[in-house]
Structure formats: structure tokens, C-alpha cells
Amino acid sequence: MLLIPCPWCGPRDDAEFAYGNQAHIARPADPGATTDAEWAEYLYFRDNPKGPFAERWMHAAGCRRWFNVVRDTNSHAILAVYKPGETRPAADRP
Amino acid sequence: MAQAGRRRGPTGKPRYSIFALARNALSYHENWQAAWRSPEPKPSYEAIVVGGGGHGLATAYYLASVHGMRKIAVLEKGWIGGGNTGRNTTIIRSNYLWDESAAIYEHALKLWEGLSQELNFNLMFSQRGVITLAHSEHELKEMRRRVEAIRLNGIDTEVLSTSDVKKLVPIINTDPGIRWPVMGGFIQRRGGTARHDAVAWGYARAADDLGVDIIQNCEVTGFLKDAAGAVEGVETTRGTIRSRRVGCVAAGHSGVLAALAGFKLPIQARPLQALVSEPIKPVIDTVVMSNAVHMYVSQSDKGELVLGAGTDSYNSYAQRGSMNIIEHQLAAACELYPIVSRLRVLRTWGGIVDTCPDASPILSRTPVEGLYFNCGWGTGGFKATPGSGHVFADLLAHGKPNAIAAPFGLERFQGGYLIDEHGAAGVAH
Secondary structure (H helix, E strand, O other), rough: OOOEEEOEEEEEEHOOOOOEOOOOOOOOOOHHHHOHHHHHHHHHOOOOOOOOEEEEEEOOOOOOOOEEEEEEEEOOOOOEEEOOOOOOOOOOOO | OOOOOOOOOOOOOOOOOOOHHHHOOOOOOOOOOOOOOOOOOOEEEOOEEEOOOOHHHHHHHHHHHHHHOEEEEOOOOOOOOOOHHHHHEEHHHHHHHHHHHHHHHHHHHHHOHHHHHHHOOOOOOOOEEEEEOOOOOHHHHHHHHEEEEEEEEOOEEEOOOOOHHHOOOOOOOOOOOOOOOOEEEEEEEEOOOOOOHHHHHHHHHHHHHOOOOOEOOOOOEEEEEEEOOOEEEEEEEEEEEOOOOOOOOOHHHHHHHHHHHOOOOOEEEEEEEEEEEOOOOOOOEEEEEEEEOOEEEOOOOOEEEEEEEEEEEOOOOOOOOOHHHHHHHHHHOOOOOOHHHHEEEEEEEEEEEEEEEOOOOOEEOOOOOOOOEEEHHHHHOOOHHHHHHHHHHHHHHOOOOOOHHHHHHOOHHHHHOOOOOOOHHHOOO
């Protein structure tokens, strides 16, 4: 079980949240100009680290707003929480 | 393929038989030979398989038995069969939608059918049938379409009415008033279950018999590459081991290995949970799956009800998931099988599955010459163990995929030739 601190509502059970996978994936500015390899990279290839991972969550059963979390995928420790548009905090440890 | 007859490899291991059992009974079973050796790693091998689960051990076994290689190592970071091979719900079937999937899963099922004899190891393979339920009009229609597609591939399957399901599974609740009523289903009678640990042990023993070195407690920490960028060995916690042919079969940790080798895979590691009830007398002699409520059930020979759940939505390597997934699964179990509500849960566990965007596996060459990956089996790899090993051994031996493996290459993500099996995978990703 994860206790996820929503930046607007506070700490809640992970059952209230929807997962949005890796954060900071930008859609290519001109999709028509990408190669097949670049487009495949954008569509299907995500980081999959064992350790700190910047990911998106949405508080589906609460405020329904998206935000970013840095979470250790091995220990499940939540290392940082920040709002959309903010940059990932440098420190991966709280 | 190895002879099913009086196989006796270089290690001269005696065969298991009723006579061996009687003979060993005379010495109080204290003189059984070890099923496999625990050798020190050699400096180099013809081929290295990274990952000592069912798929990896099967790969090594077929490299030795079909392709005649003798210098093979299986490197396992923990103990063999300790990952997803020992954590799944042991279901075997080949009722997939697309031709490519039918080819590989049916190849596996046909190998399962003679595997206990071939390996001289009782895998407790039981073709008790696998039923998939439909809970809505739409699901029923989609299921009929899938049944026809499966039959066109020559794989046995048939549609069941609600009363057919009730006849096969007397404990099921067919009341039309429940949240997800049973509106019918379909069955693959050749499907069933096998003893998961025995699959690892049987392949390990047979591979060891053919000279394969099974090296446990040996974690790969890096890949050695030559000047041209081709693989020439691995760094491990037990030293450097050289080989120009390395196959990675590491399930949930495939992404970690790919990162060490310097490339990315379209794979996400997710927890998949299962649980067993306390043991009870036989109440269900088949396997019943339900996609709509993400729950499947069978009964082990010990009498435990084995219940599988859906995956957790988030990435994890922790081999555990969230409680709400188990709650959801048990709520569905209690409504579909009311007798379950009086049972206690004996234990729950999780494994890390390597989910792929199209719910189909990857058996492929990689950007690193000589390095091959067999991964992406996600939530349903156990059923494919023999087929996966057989086909991957062929890829390792020849350096290019055979007709069964070809559609499962990494190139499919760039070419758009995805093999979308989310419907047949049985577990939502």
C-alpha cells in the first residue's frame, strides 16, 4: 500500500489515485517530422528504473488533479511530490 | 529433441522410476543423488543464459538437447525458480486471438503434453480445462468471435452456456441478479495446470544431466563488449564469465539488464498478486477465469483455492502490491463463489511482471550483437515456458529468429506490427 501525499488534499491511500506512468514525456512538436524510431520511442519506450522514478499520479477519487511524484520503485518510499509545471527536485532523498 | 527413453547424460544421473523409488526406500531415502550440481563458474562458455527461472532453464535445456551445445551456463541471482516461476497461478492454455500468439502458445502446449516423460520428472501436468467467463452481452459476443479465431488456428475451444458452466463448476453463483452475472463462457479442455516448482526443477535436472552449469547466487552486474560493441561476456557477483552468446530471460528485471547493456525496452515492471485459501476438500476440478472482474481460481492438489488478481497500476520491483487489489479480487470471488466467504486466506504474495504495450512477449536480437532478450511475458508467462525456451534456444543457436519467434522481435514497435493480446491475456495491464 502507498500513502500518497496529494499536494492539494494531503496524504491518501493509493486506491484513490490513477497512475500516469513516467513524468516529463513531451509529445514531439512536429509528429510528421519524426522517424519511425523516434515515434516508437515516444509511444512505447519508457524508463523502468529500479530506484527513484519521476512519475505522474491523478487524484481520481479526490480533487481529480494531476501531479508528479518521485518514488523509489524498490522500496516504495515517496521521495518528493511536486505540482505540474514544476521541475523535478534535485534531491532524490527527502 | 531429446529421446524420452533411457536418457543418460554425461553426469550419468539415474532415471526416476518406481524401481528407483523402491531401491531408495531400502536405504531410507538417504542416498538419492542431488538433482543438479552446484558448480563453480568456468571462465568462458559457448552460451550464457541470464535468469534461472522456468524460461531460462528451458532455454538452456533445449540449447543442449536440440542444438547439441555442451558448454552452457545458467546464471541465477537468487535460487532457481524463486522468481515468477514460483509465484504464478500455474495456468496453462493456448486460447489466444492472433495467429502469431496461437503459434507460440500452442507450440508450448504441445511440448507440455509430453514434457513429464521427456524430462523424466513428474510435472503434475493436469489438463483439467480452462474456462473463461463472460459477464455481459458484449463480452459474450467478443468471446464467440475469439472462439472462432482460435478454432481457425486448429486449437480446441468451445462456447459454453450458463448452464454448461454451472454443470462444470457447481460452486459458481449463476444468479442473474449479481453485479457481474455469468452469461456464459468458453472452455479449452486441453488447458489446465502444472506444478510450477517442478517445471524449474525438472528442466534444471535434465539440463544439468546434459552438462549445463546451473550457477545460483550469481547476479549479473554488467556486460562486457568488444571494440565493435558486440557482447563478449558478463560481469557477475562471482567474477567475469565470458561468452559471445548471451540470452537474458529475467522477466521483471529485464529492464534493469537492458539498462546495464545500454538500451531501453518497451517494458514496465509491475506487481502481480495472488493468494491461496486454507486447504479444503475438492470443490473445483477445473480452472475458471474472469476478465471482467480480474479474478481466476483453481484448486491445488493440497486443497488450497489458488486465486489470482490483477496487476497494480504502478511500477515496482518490490514483489508486493497494494491491499485494494486483493480486496477487489476477494469481493469478486465471494460473489461468484459464495462458499469462499467462509474461508481464511492462508498467504498472499506478489511477483514482478514485465508488461509490454501489446501484452505479447519479446523474443529478439538487440542493439548489442550477440545479446538476445526473451521478456515481456507480463502476466502470463508460465503457460509458455517450454515453447519460450524451445524457440529462444533456436534464436540463440542460429542468431536469427525462426518462424514462430520472428513476429515477436523488438522491430515490431517501430513498424507498428503490434500483436495486441490484451483481450486474451486475462489480466488487465
